[in-house]
Amino acid sequence: MKLNCNFQNLEQSYLFVTIAKKVNAYTAAHPENDLIRMGIGDVTLPLAPAVINAMHIATDEMAAKATFRGYSPDSSGYPFLRQAIAGYYGSFGVSLEPEEVFVGDGAKSDVGNIVDIFGDENTVLIPDPVYPVYVDTNIMAGRQIVYADANMNNGFLPMPNENQPADIIYICSPNNPTGAVYNKEQLTAWVDYALDQNAVILFDAAYECFVSHGLPRSIFSIPGAERCAIEFGSLSKTAGFTGLRCGYTVIKKELEFGGISVAKLWERRQGSKFNGVSYITQRAAEAVFTPEGQKQIRENIAYYKSNAQVMVEAMREMGLWFTGGENSPYVWFQCPNGMSGWEYFDYLLNEKEIVGTPGEGFGKNGAGCMRLSAFGDGEKTREAMARLKKG
Numbered sequence: 096m097k098l099n100c101n102f103q104n105l106e107q108s109y110l111f112v113t114i115a116k117k118v119n120a121y122t123a124a125h126p127e128n129d130l131i132r133m134g135i136g137d138v139t140l141p142l143a144p145a146v147i148n149a150m151h152i153a154t155d156e157m158a159a160k161a162t163f164r165g166y167s168p169d170s171s172g173y174p175f176l177r178q179a180i181a182g183y184y185g186s187f188g189v190s191l192e193p194e195e196v197f198v199g200d201g202a203k204s205d206v207g208n209i210v211d212i213f214g215d216e217n218t219v220l221i222p223d224p225v226y227p228v229y230v231d232t233n234i235m236a237g238r239q240i241v242y243a244d245a246n247m248n249n250g251f252l253p254m255p256n257e258n259q260p261a262d263i264i265y266i267c268s269p270n271n272p273t274g275a276v277y278n279k280e281q282l283t284a285w286v287d288y289a290l291d292q293n294a295v296i297l298f299d300a301a302y303e304c305f306v307s308h309g310l311p312r313s314i315f316s317i318p319g320a321e322r323c324a325i326e327f328g329s330l331s332k333t334a335g336f337t338g339l340r341c342g343y344t345v346i347k348k349e350l351e352f353g354g355i356s357v358a359k360l361w362e363r364r365q366g367s368k369f370n371g372v373s374y375i376t377q378r379a380a381e382a383v384f385t386p387e388g389q390k391q392i393r394e395n396i397a398y399y400k401s402n403a404q405v406m407v408e409a410m411r412e413m414g415l416w417f418t419g420g421e422n423s424p425y426v427w428f429q430c431p432n433g434m435s436g437w438e439y440f441d442y443l444l445n446e447k448e449i450v451g452t453p454g455e456g457f458g459k460n461g462a463g464c465m466r467l468s469a470f471g472d473g474e475k476t477r478e479a480m481a482r483l484k485k486g
């Protein structure tokens with residue numbers, strides 16, 4: 096018996112362990128502390144009333160023999176939810192068939208599992224810095240990884256390089272951790288590059304609901320994307336589903352490689368390894384896409400966005416180079432005085448009682464940067480920015 100030796104090539108993730116150790120040491124030494132935690136990548140507001148109501152109704156259905164539901168007829172999701180998601184895309188001008196939407200238990204699982212349908216000999220292009228799941232899932236499969244450098248020169252929005260061949264391309268926009276968002280021209284360049292390379296784009300749209308200013312919310316708003324892209328959506332940041340678990344993958348009928356339908360492969364993969372999202376959760380997700388649900392989740396998103404705005408204004412006042420915050424719950428900035436992310440982390444913790452996330456945790460190009468999250472409390476966010484501005 097041999098284990099998958101590719102796991103030996105994974106980098107140990109010390110980021111959140113190290114942060115927790117440092118924070119615990121500080122709070123032990125300063126029991127009276129007034130720590131403000133801005134490192135979190137998790138939402139803090141509760142589920143919308145429309146969602147809770149839908150779950151109560153669905154729970155009662157499960158309690159009666161006549162309305163009880165067992166295995167869902169299709170691991171790709173109940174038609175009511177696939178229809179609701181297709182309708183949601185229609186609201187921002189992207190036309191989808193319900194059969195092009197595949198419901199799953201979150202974007203992390205789908206982004207991680209999609210690699211099952213691709214050969215291991217492919218070259219994978221991943222931006223740096225970025226959400227670590229893309230790198231780790233491809234290391235597990237032993238694929239060759241090349242990086243697209245994101246840095247201050249390109250506004251943390253790397254563009255395709257014609258001399259760099261790639262078969263699988265990851266794009267996360269709005270980006271975690273940088274909050275940077277591609278515009279239409281930039282995404283068009285990526286789609287053209289992918290079509291030219293006969294490559295597939297894996298587009299992570301987990302933060303699409305934070306996009307405004309007319310920027311693209313879906314790769315499918317770019318002509319040609321239907322022939323080269325797969326999109327991942329999530330209700331986690333959109334509607335506070337991080338603990339409930341629901342997301343979706345969109346694959347258009349036109350997406351084929353060598354005459355083989357990618358949607359069919361994904362359906363087959365899911366049908367073999369996944370039995371669908373719970374009925375109660377799918378009813379909860381359906382409620383997100385009702386007018387009432389949309390109004391309620393929009394209020395929560397506006398709350399997080401107003402926190403982000405407070406952070407953006409503080410960055411401007413302090414004259415720090417930053418990105419994000421406008422179309423994203425993250426602000427990403429250059430640490431002052433040439434400090435490394437970890438040096439600045441220690442300074443913020445010890446001198447300001449603020450917890451951030453050092454950029455080094457997201458890739459080599461994250462060095463010297465810091466991520467702050469807008470998912471916290473409004474009052475505390477204002478207090479944290481006031482402490483920062485005091486110098």
Ligand SMILES: *Cc1c(COP(=O)(O)O)cnc(C)c1O
Nearest residue numbers: 201202203226271301329331342
């Ligand atoms: C939070 C996040 C997700 C969401 O994952 P879920 O599994 O749906 O909770 C996906 N991609 C990125 C970049 C994220 O930050």
